[in-house]
Amino acid sequence: MNQDASAPLVELAGVHLARGGRRVLDIDHLAVRRGQVLSLSGANGSGKTSLLKLMAGLLIADGGTLRCLGTSMRARAAARFCRGRHVYLHQVPYLFDGTVEDNVAYGLKLRGRDPAQRRVEIRDALAWAELDHLLDRPARQLSGGEQQRVALVRARILAPTLLLLDEITANMDRDSRRRTYAMVEDLRQCGSSVVFASHDAEALAALGDTALVLAAGRLGAARPAPAAIIRLAGRAARPDTR
């Protein structure tokens, strides 16, 4: 497959999806580019989760054009392409029965990483999230915030090209939210694109470059998110030292 590195990671045009006989998504156009952080807001039932799962390859579009790295694909092929490259995180994360290490190792094992290298990578990734002291703890014993951060580490260690976060800060306390925002910002610095759905005004203001609003399955016009405006303003105010 010819892949255009400058093309959007994923592009949806005229894509629609029905579930239970009801059309839940009707996307005229959406493109997610490398390094971009998109915030997605909308009322309950507006289709945020469906859109994220569609981009993760967990749902298959009923029709429309899907392009991955510039290549048009059938809906099923696009879903196969996206799975594993685009990682989706649930609002309440699912951690497998086992230790934190078992969970973080899951995707690495699938990719055939040898055990010694895997262990080093896992330790580094957990240290990044300030969770290295929990390595051998049963994952389901952790607090909600810790579980969400473990899920984020489990995704991050796979270096996904696109990370799809579904209201992941909804049940977190202030400190966990702050840590999570920092982790997402770090992921952006590492080159991952991020789309995150949230009701949380603080999250929307903290993270996004571009804000999208979804209403009844349709996307409104994209606009710069508050965080991007603040960043741009910061850059403009900073004296040029070059």
Added chain:
Amino acid sequence: MHELGPAITQALHLLLSGDTVLWSIIGVSFSVSLRAIAIATPLALAAAFVLAYLRFPGRRILVTTVNTLMAVPAVVVGLTCYLVLSSNGPAGGLHLLFTQWAMIIGQIVLCLPLLVAMAHSALQSGDQRAWETALTLGASRLRAMRTVMYEVRFGLLAAIIAAFGRIIAEVGCSMMVGGNILHHTRNIPTAIALETAKGEFAQGIALGGVLLAFALLLNLALGYAQGSGRVIP
């Protein structure tokens, strides 16, 4: 009225003295039922997974059919297998009637609906997010299926134990298609039925005791596995 005390003493003597007839019957029982459950389990788990996780027309009818088949009596399964395997039946050319393989086929038919229904129930009660999480982390559908099954392993183990309990204790089907031939197709339930009819209770009590002890062992093993899998703060 029969005296229970001497019968129990004689039963213990039969068990502990290594009575060849008694242990041959026990051997046939476990050999047949273990082979039946070993063949039925992968088929049933795959079918249960398809019913629980894939959406296709007729799925609900299939689930209802499986649930209905659970209630079919062993003798009806035995009669059906007999008709199929008898010399005039469609599979008569295989000459399987009154062999252990006929008993195995009968027991597979008997336990499949129970296994599928219980495994389906265990998989449905599992968390759908396990499947999605495995897929999004890059697992193939087959690998994701293994992961989901591991997550609900205690429910699946309970299904296997219940199915094994059903076939090792059934008498109707084994009697009809096995023929109750000593050292060949006589298993614990058919032997108990025969000996009781003859008024010989000692062997029946000994064999019943073996079944009970085995059921206890299986349940202890399941309880232990569940306990060691549970996260204790």
